[in-house]
Amino acid sequence: MTKYTAVRGMDDCLPPETSRWQALESIARTTFASYGFSEIRTPIVEKTELFARSVGETTAIVEKEMYSFVDQGDDRLTLRPEGTASVVRAYVESGLASQHPHSKFYYMGPMFRRERPQKGRYRQFHQLGVELFGTAAPASDAEVMAMLWDLLENRLHLPDLTLEVNSIGCTGCRGGYLKALEDYLKARADGLCGDCQRRLQKNPMRVLDCKNERCQAVLYDTPMVEQHWCEGCSGHFSEVQSMLKQLHVPYTINHRIVRGLDYYMRTAFEVTTTRLGAQSAVAAGGRYDGLVRQLGGPDVPGIGFAIGGERLMLLLEDAGTLAIPSATTVCFVMLGRAARDTLLPVIQGLRHEGLMVHWDYDERSIKAQMRHADKVGAQFAVIVGDDELRNRAAIVKTMASGEQETVAFDRLVQHLMGQHA
Ligand code: HAM
Numbered sequence: 001m002t003k004y005t006a007v008r009g010m011d012d013c014l015p016p017e018t019s020r021w022q023a024l025e026s027i028a029r030t031t032f033a034s035y036g037f038s039e040i041r042t043p044i045v046e047k048t049e050l051f052a053r054s055v056g057e058t059t060a061i062v063e064k065e066m067y068s069f070v071d072q073g074d075d076r077l078t079l080r081p082e083g084t085a086s087v088v089r090a091y092v093e094s095g096l097a098s099q100h101p102h103s104k105f106y107y108m109g110p111m112f113r114r115e116r117p118q119k120g121r122y123r124q125f126h127q128l129g130v131e132l133f134g135t136a137a138p139a140s141d142a143e144v145m146a147m148l149w150d151l152l153e154n155r156l157h158l159p160d161l162t163l164e165v166n167s168i169g170c171t172g173c174r175g176g177y178l179k180a181l182e183d184y185l186k187a188r189a190d191g192l193c194g195d196c197q198r199r200l201q202k203n204p205m206r207v208l209d210c211k212n213e214r215c216q217a218v219l220y221d222t223p224m225v226e227q228h229w230c231e232g233c234s235g236h237f238s239e240v241q242s243m244l245k246q247l248h249v250p251y252t253i254n255h256r257i258v259r260g261l262d263y264y265m266r267t268a269f270e271v272t273t274t275r276l277g278a279q280s281a282v283a284a285g286g287r288y289d290g291l292v293r294q295l296g297g298p299d300v301p302g303i304g305f306a307i308g309g310e311r312l313m314l315l316l317e318d319a320g321t322l323a324i325p326s327a328t329t330v331c332f333v334m335l336g337r338a339a340r341d342t343l344l345p346v347i348q349g350l351r352h353e354g355l356m357v358h359w360d361y362d363e364r365s366i367k368a369q370m371r372h373a374d375k376v377g378a379q380f381a382v383i384v385g386d387d388e389l390r391n392r393a394a395i396v397k398t399m400a401s402g403e404q405e406t407v408a409f410d411r412l413v414q415h416l417m418g419q420h421a
Pocket of ligand 1: 081082083084085113115120121122123125127129131261281284285286303304305307309310311
């Protein structure tokens with residue numbers, strides 16, 4: 001018989017792992033909401049053109065990694081490789097860009113890139129991202145980074161993270177930098193891979209994110225963008241830094257950050273870790289002031305970031321700092337239908353009070369039901385046999401200690417709620 005397996009690089013998420021994701025998402029939601037961000041949900045499939053136009057034709061993502069297809073109506077569609085393009089599209093299409101240019105969104109969900117799967121790198125992965133529109137002020141760059149840091153450091157308690165910040169200049173000062181970069185790369189073009197020789201003609205900055213070792217060796221001494229910053233860009237970058245200091249966000253400057261997507265300008269940043277080998281970027285983002293206009297909207301600036309959910313989860317597992325809220329778990333062990341019919345209202349009452357309650361649908365022996373109680377991780381078993389039914393009092397067994405006490409049916413909810421508190 002055919003054995004079906006999941007697509008390579010696209011993993012299932014099963015309990016109890018799902019509870020960990022729910023806990024993480026809940027902390028992220030609370031954090032983003034506390035900074036005034038609201039959730040936006042966009043479709044997973046978009047027109048291919050949207051990503052080609054925003055992420056960039058010459059980026060590795062668009063050139064090699066997108067899951068694109070032509071549907072039955074001859075539309076060219078793509079499973080989203082990232083969230084920013086979709087959010088900007090929705091922001092423009094809904095009219096918000098014109099009516100409420102100051103908008104703050106967050107999103108969570110699957111993204112798709114056909115990369116080579118390895119630890120921390122998948123073909124379906126999840127991002128927790130934010131986008132802030134309507135201001136080009138350096139204060140907003142600082143606040144967005146401060147929020148990211150607040151989530152990772154103060155609310156998820158992750159150790160050994162570094163916030164690395166750079167400014168990649170604007171369209172005004174980019175020209176001089178690109179020229180210097182192009183000259184540097186052209187003089188060493190023989191050492192570059194075929195893809196990069198082609199990129200060099202179209203977009204020399206994309207050569208900088210090539211993972212090929214030969215190219216990495218050539219890139220060792222490339223010109224740095226900061227030598228070409230215009231006055232506006234260098235002023236913006238110093239203000240971002242002084243705000244970060246004021247907000248007590250530790251950071252380091254890394255002029256090598258250029259980001260692998262075309263829409264960025266000025267501030268670009270990454271949060272990195274030394275604990276995930278080659279997949280060191282846990283989160284990344286930056287400013288993209290021309291993107292809204294490029295996608296047909298008004299000239300509204302924007303900035304945002306996305307966290308790689310799986311990478312974050314690996315770090316959280318390692319650090320053991322993710323608190324997973326758990327309900328008190330009770331398993332009812334009942335012999336016979338009369339016991340079941342009498343106790344079902346009690347079971348519902350406990351569930352309404354927030355307890356997690358199991359019972360055996362298969363009317364098995366008390367012994368089998370006790371094994372079930374163990375298996376589901378019940379803290380308490382409520383046992384009702386013939387005697388207990390007659391006396392209208394159950395045996396409540398604390399599973400960990402084996403201690404037992406007799407509790408009247410009409411006091412069960414109150415009693416177990418007491419244990420719950
Ligand atoms: P990005 O750097 O392409 O930026 O991705 C952000 C994060 O997603 C990465 O730092 C990494 O943690 C995670 N990630 C990327 N690819 C994979 C993968 N194949 N497997 C696992 N995790 C991965 C963006 O996507 C931008 N849209 C971020 C942004 C939002 N910029 C402004 N607003």
